[in-house]
Amino acid sequence: xxxxxxxxxxxxxxxxxxxxxxxxxxxxxxxxxxxxxxxxxxxxxxxxxxxxxxxxxxxxxxxxxxxxxxxxxxxxxxxxxxxxxxxxxxxxxxxxxxxxxxxxxxxxxxxxxxxxxxxxxxxxxxxxxxxxxxxxxxxxxxxxxxxxxxxxxxxxxxxxxxxxxxxxxxxxxxxxxxxxxxxxxxxxxxxxxxxxxxxxxxxxxxxxxxxxxxxxxxxxxxxxxxxxxxxxxxxxxxxxxxxxxxxxxxxxxxxxxxxxxxxxxxxxxxxxxxxxxxxxxxxxxxxxxxxxxxxxxxxxxxxxxxxxxxxxxxxxxxxxxxxxxxx
Numbered sequence: 001x002x003x004x005x006x007x008x009x010x011x012x013x014x015x016x017x018x019x020x021x022x023x024x025x026x027x028x029x030x031x032x033x034x035x036x037x038x039x040x041x042x043x044x045x046x047x048x049x050x051x052x053x054x055x056x057x058x059x060x061x062x063x064x065x066x067x068x069x070x071x072x073x074x075x076x077x078x079x080x081x082x083x084x085x086x087x088x089x090x091x092x093x094x095x096x097x098x099x100x101x102x103x104x105x106x107x108x109x110x111x112x113x114x115x116x117x118x119x120x121x122x123x124x125x126x127x128x129x130x131x132x133x134x135x136x137x138x139x140x141x142x143x144x145x146x147x148x149x150x151x152x153x154x155x156x157x158x159x160x161x162x163x164x165x166x167x168x169x170x171x172x173x174x175x176x177x178x179x180x181x182x183x184x185x186x187x188x189x190x191x192x193x194x195x196x197x198x199x200x201x202x203x204x205x206x207x208x209x210x211x212x213x214x215x216x217x218x219x220x221x222x223x224x225x226x227x228x229x230x231x232x233x234x235x236x237x238x239x240x241x242x243x244x245x246x247x248x249x250x251x252x253x254x255x256x257x258x259x260x261x262x263x264x265x266x267x268x269x270x271x272x273x274x275x276x277x278x279x280x281x282x283x284x285x286x287x288x289x290x291x292x293x294x295x296x297x298x299x300x301x302x303x304x305x306x307x308x309x310x311x312x313x314x315x316x317x318x319x320x321x322x323x324x325x326x327x
Contacts, residue, residue: 052272057284059265061291064133064140066257067125068300073250074240076125079257081230081237084121086258087266088226091219094267099220108212109224116205117229120198122236127198130191131181134302137292138177138312139195144285144319145170146203154207166321173314180305218270226262286316 070079101109128136148167152159159167178196181188212221269284289312296302 049272049276052268052275053284056265056269056272057287057291059261059268060284061137061288062295063257063261064124064128064137064292065295065299066253066261067128067136068133068296069253070250070257071125071128073245073247074254075243076129077122077233077236077240078238078244079125079240079254080122081233081240082254083258083262084117084226084233085230085237086255087262088223088230090259090263091223091226091266094219094223096217096219096223099216099224101216101224105212105215108208109221110228112205112208112212112221113225113228114232115201116209117225118232120201121229122233123194123198123201127191127194130187131195132296132302132304133300134293134296134304135177135181135308136191136195137296138289138304138308138315139174139192140199140202140292141285141289141312141315142170142174142177142196143199143202143206145174145315146200147206148203150200150203150207154204162321166318168318169321170315170318173311173316173318176311176314177308178311180307219267222266285319289316 067079067083070082074082124136145167148159148163152163152167174196178192181192209221272284293302293304293309293312297304
């Protein structure tokens with residue numbers, strides 16, 4: 001049954017190896033063309049770095065809660081359009097050197113706008129009509145696992161025994177998170193499948209984004225990607241106006257999701273990567289599901305089975321094992 005609501009309505013192998021794909025999966029690279037942060041990280045955390053780390057963890061961990069609140073009054077397609085469009089506007093107004101993408105890279109940017117933004121950002125609100133925000137956040141914690149799988153399957157990177165062990169552990173964890181919801185019925189199962197599909201898209205996107213970001217800088221890529229994704233999501237989003245109503249709480253939540261969670265958070269993350277490097281910054285991956293779990297339980301009274309909690313521990317352990325195996 002759907003979750004009840006008050007108002008239902010390189011392209012050759014990248015220059016990083018498999019494990020680095022895991023470790024930097026949520027950490028956009030930065031350089032002097034991005035206009036954000038230093039070129040090379042120091043690799044250590046100071047007080048300011050910890051502040052940046054916690055801010056991004058809270059923002060991205062809260063995204064599933066904000067989607068859930070937005071769905072109280074807005075159709076899921078409209079939630080997606082507002083999130084993407086407001087994120088694009090936020091990045092568009094920031095000063096940065098103009099970036100001209102070469103002809104071949106334009107096609108890559110289009111592909112990235114689909115698999116990193118348009119498709120997963122559409123799937124998450126649709127899925128959260130059937131499963132709660134806490135479960136969605138826990139399933140999304142499998143992103144580093146799927147990132148590593150794509151690197152192995154698509155780019156033929158030979159995995160080490162530690163990586164294989166991490167992938168097996170991570171898959172077991174994703175299964176444990178999924179089983180309770182799937183067992184509740186076909187609607188909940190559909191929600192789980194949509195979230196897993198979105199997570200696989202992220203795994204593909206994080207591998208594809210590396211050469212573009214290293215060439216053009218994170219801000220240029222993120223901004224171009226969001227502008228394109230706004231175009232792709234506009235038809236369904238505008239259609240969703242028919243099934244939406246204006247309520248200050250849900251609208252405010254989606255505005256925050258777009259401007260802060262989809263715009264500003266990327267810049268904060270890029271700054272953190274520039275200060276401490278992608279490997280250390282990527283540990284944010286392990287905190288996001290925890291934040292989403294706590295916020296969902298506290299603010300939406302989400303119920304999470306014990307089996308799913310064991311699952312997220314296995315997912316995080318698998319990602320850490322694979323990440324540390326790169327030596």
